[in-house]
Amino acid sequence: MSEATVILQMICPDRSGLVSELAGWVAANGGNIRHADHHTDVGAGLFLSRIEWTLEGFGIPRQALPEAVCALAERLKGQVQLSFSDELPKVAILASKQSHCLFDLLWRVQSGELAMQVPLVIANHPDLEQLCRGFGVPFFCVPVTPVSKAEAELTILRLLEEHGIELVVLAKYMQVLSSGFLERFPDVINIHHSFLPAFKGAQPYHRAWERGVKLIGATAHYVTEDLDDGPIIEQTTVHVSHRDEVSDLIRKGRDTERLALARALRLHLRRQVMVYRGRTAVFA
The missing domain is CATH 3.40.50.170 (Formyl transferase, N-terminal domain)
Known part of the structure; x- marks a missing residue:
């Protein structure tokens, strides 16, 4: 089985520096980014991001991640979804x-x-x-x-x-x-x-x-x-x-x-x- 990863999906108002801020947040907590995809809907003024990084070695414990990403979303005035690649949905x-x-x-x-x-x-x-x-x-x-x-x-x-x-x-x-x-x-x-x-x-x-x-x-x-x-x-x-x-x-x-x-x-x-x-x- 492949190494477990964390998947963060964010939708927030667009502004400059968001890619750097999100990637910097992951890096500051010791995360190794595996995939990063972003899109700006100019007409709607929205920024969409999907970032996936390895769970092992990440500075925030798995059980504390939901609260941490909610705080991140609040700071960016956005909506967030957090998932883990090793979860098997029913x-x-x-x-x-x-x-x-x-x-x-x-x-x-x-x-x-x-x-x-x-x-x-x-x-x-x-x-x-x-x-x-x-x-x-x-x-x-x-x-x-x-x-x-x-x-x-x-x-x-x-x-x-x-x-x-x-x-x-x-x-x-x-x-x-x-x-x-x-x-x-x-x-x-x-x-x-x-x-x-x-x-x-x-x-x-x-x-x-x-x-x-x-x-x-x-x-x-x-x-x-x-x-x-x-x-x-x-x-x-x-x-x-x-x-x-x-x-x-x-x-x-x-x-x-x-x-x-x-x-x-x-x-x-x-x-x-x-x-x-x-x-x-x-x-x-």
Whole structure:
């Protein structure tokens, strides 16, 4: 296992000398910086920074770091997030009947590509139980109907709380989460089978085929109350031609969906994504 690192993400009002001040703070405490990425949004007057340094030998003890970085953020009048590379967040995957994204994520976790734990998979149909059993992941079926939607969401929220879940991934869940759900659990990543903002909503491949597009894609984004309109993390594309039927677009699209979702999740887990003003800065 690689050496543990500290990851600091900061958003604060822009001014001169911020790069030097942040790097100097790390250096003054004996930190060895491994990665440093910065961005200035001139229009918004904001400075974004992601700094990662080795934990071993750092002058501030791990348990005291949250208080220390909060004091730093207060001095810079900014917002800060602190993470450690050796932490394995607990992630719940929500699915429906389609298996390609779920299988891909579970395989990547098993092979060590995604640094996370999957304590459970929740689906609104029982079709994927055997797949989860093969990976040794507990499976819960919570059916959803227009009448039972509110009750189903309460059941899901209870399961998330019981398992200490920090992030939810919608791997072709095919259900719209209510505003009430997102208020209680806002940390959700979704995969949408189109190159957003084109073809939002249902059956994007059918609508893309009708328009005769030559390029289709998939978009992984954070979920908000506005359907398919959350901050975009990752997008992938593939070419199609006039010879392709809807079934070909769906087949090709599944590959883009798997790749976009896996890439987005890895970026999120590595704390390389920063959300601000309804959009993202991705330090890849």
